[in-house]
Amino acid sequence: MIAIIPTADRQKSTVKVRVGFDKLDPRVLPEMSVKVAFRESAGAGPVANRTIALPKSAVQQQDGRDVVLIVQGGRAERRAVTVSSISAEEVVVSAGVALGERVVADWPKGLAEGMSVREIKQRAKKLKMAKGC
Numbered sequence: 001m002i003a004i005i006p007t008a009d010r011q012k013s014t015v016k017v018r019v020g021f022d023k024l025d026p027r028v029l030p031e032m033s034v035k036v037a038f039r040e041s042a043g044a045g046p047v048a049n050r051t052i053a054l055p056k057s058a059v060q061q062q063d064g065r066d067v068v069l070i071v072q073g074g075r076a077e078r079r080a081v082t083v084s085s086i087s088a089e090e091v092v093v094s095a096g097v098a099l100g101e102r103v104v105a106d107w108p109k110g111l112a113e114g115m116s117v118r119e120i121k122q123r124a125k126k127l128k129m130a131k132g133c
Helices: none
Strands: 003-009 014-018 052-055 060-062 065-072 075-080 082-086 090-095
Touching: none
Parallel strands: none
Antiparallel strands: 003 014, 052 090, 060 065, 065 075, 082 090
16 A cells, blocks of 8 residues: 545545555556455554565574664664565564664674674665555
């Protein structure tokens, strides 16, 4: 979901939303309407349903847990995350990192928690809200 249009039709009990597709089916046409149902997450409200998309290379398995390295004060800080879905290029994380935190996108060999890190500007990206939020 890209956007929820902030108006509702009370008689029809409908709300307009704008969606995007990773792969477009040729049967889907512009301005087409469909009836959809959204699954509810365990939490409620806008904060509980926020997720963040990270490159697959940013999430590693350590001691049976999914972890990322966050850059805090020029040092790598290991943080456990909750992965809610995985695609070909991205991992969607629902807990463990916050929007705007710096994550090591591709762990260099030998990088460990507490080590000094330096940002490479052309590769540094702020976290973004995952598609579908």
